[in-house]
Amino acid sequence: MNRVLKTIAVIAGVAFAGAVQAEEWKYVMEEGLADPQGMYALKFKEEIEKNSDHTIKIYPVGTLGESTDAMEQTQAGLLQFIDQSPGFTGAMIPEAEAFLVPYVQPTDPEAVRTFFKEGKAVREMFHEIYREQGLELLAIFPEGQQVVTTMEEFHTPEDLAGMKIRTMTSPLLLETYKAFGASPIAMPWGELIGALKTNMVDGQENPTIWIEAYGLDELTKVMTYTGHAQYTTAVMANADFYDGLSDKDKQLIQDATAVAHAYILDEAVKMDEIGLKKIQESNPGYKIVRLTEAERAVFRERAKAVEQAFIDKAGERGARIIEQMKADVAAANQAQ
Numbered sequence: 001m002n003r004v005l006k007t008i009a010v011i012a013g014v015a016f017a018g019a020v021q022a023e024e025w026k027y028v029m030e031e032g033l034a035d036p037q038g039m040y041a042l043k044f045k046e047e048i049e050k051n052s053d054h055t056i057k058i059y060p061v062g063t064l065g066e067s068t069d070a071m072e073q074t075q076a077g078l079l080q081f082i083d084q085s086p087g088f089t090g091a092m093i094p095e096a097e098a099f100l101v102p103y104v105q106p107t108d109p110e111a112v113r114t115f116f117k118e119g120k121a122v123r124e125m126f127h128e129i130y131r132e133q134g135l136e137l138l139a140i141f142p143e144g145q146q147v148v149t150t151m152e153e154f155h156t157p158e159d160l161a162g163m164k165i166r167t168m169t170s171p172l173l174l175e176t177y178k179a180f181g182a183s184p185i186a187m188p189w190g191e192l193i194g195a196l197k198t199n200m201v202d203g204q205e206n207p208t209i210w211i212e213a214y215g216l217d218e219l220t221k222v223m224t225y226t227g228h229a230q231y232t233t234a235v236m237a238n239a240d241f242y243d244g245l246s247d248k249d250k251q252l253i254q255d256a257t258a259v260a261h262a263y264i265l266d267e268a269v270k271m272d273e274i275g276l277k278k279i280q281e282s283n284p285g286y287k288i289v290r291l292t293e294a295e296r297a298v299f300r301e302r303a304k305a306v307e308q309a310f311i312d313k314a315g316e317r318g319a320r321i322i323e324q325m326k327a328d329v330a331a332a333n334q335a336q
């Protein structure tokens with residue numbers, strides 16, 4: 001082959017290789033495009049598509065079944081990316097329930113940002129654990145404080161007696177609401193609205209931004225700030241898919257993750273306020289209660305048993321995570 005032909009062959013080869021390498025990656029999540037998980041996913045997609053020939057197809061809540069169905073499909077390699085919250089993942093990965101142990105995470109939005117951005121627990125301690133389930137953990141981020149919506153006001157565990165509170169399906173959430181004095185019922189997201197309408201449950205917990213978006217305030221009478229947790233979520237890739245990528249594509253994903261994570265942390269600090277404002281505007285008669293420090297102290301005391309239940313299940317590794325989280329929270333609070 002003469003030099004000109006060789007050059008043409010090389011150029012054609014590169015072009016062909018470029019064409020075959022462009023892939024569509026499937027990304028499933030538990031929320032809609034306008035919700036925090038959707039905001040993150042859209043930013044991630046934008047970065048991937050801006051910086052490569054790959055495309056991302058996003059499957060929002062409800063399109064591929066419930067959270068557990070989506071996880072099965074991701075682990076089987078049918079989907080490349082998933083956003084699933086520890087509130088569901090905890091049934092499979094006990095250590096992920098560290099994010100559910102009550103009264104560990106900070107409440108101040110800026111401290112929350114620091115905890116999720118710089119905390120050693122979030123940044124370093126979960127990667128290997130998710131890997132054991134065939135998942136490459138990419139990012140963990142908050143969506144605002146968990147607040148409890150109920151039909152009747154409560155200030156003590158005794159007030160919660162007999163109240164049926166829906167939780168996500170991670171077992172530690174059942175432990176939490178039992179310790180708080182209520183009668184918890186775990187169920188997937190798709191069943192909650194119906195369960196509230198038929199009085200199968202009397203209440204539930206979620207961040208304000210989600211409560212407003214899905215009208216959960218309209219189905220209950222009171223919203224209570226207990227200060228016991230941040231709604232936390234995590235984005236992962238199928239590990240075999242990730243391992244099979246070129247170094248360039250791995251870097252592409254890591255870079256897109258860094259941009260989307262920084263973006264969502266900037267948005268997350270505003271979410272509690274935005275959610276509350278919207279609820280107050282659209283539902284002015286809705287009762288909003290903030291438990292006092294003295295009232296929270298009673299629930300904090302009850303939370304000790306939940307922390308112990310977590311450690312019993314997640315073992316030495318779980319204990320180290322909680323210890324590190326507490327150190328990260330102290331550092332984050334001090335940094336403000």
Ligand code: 6CS
Nearest residue numbers: 030031168189206210231
């Ligand atoms: O309560 C739930 O099940 C849902 N809550 C939020 C904030 N996101 C998705 C999840 O399915």
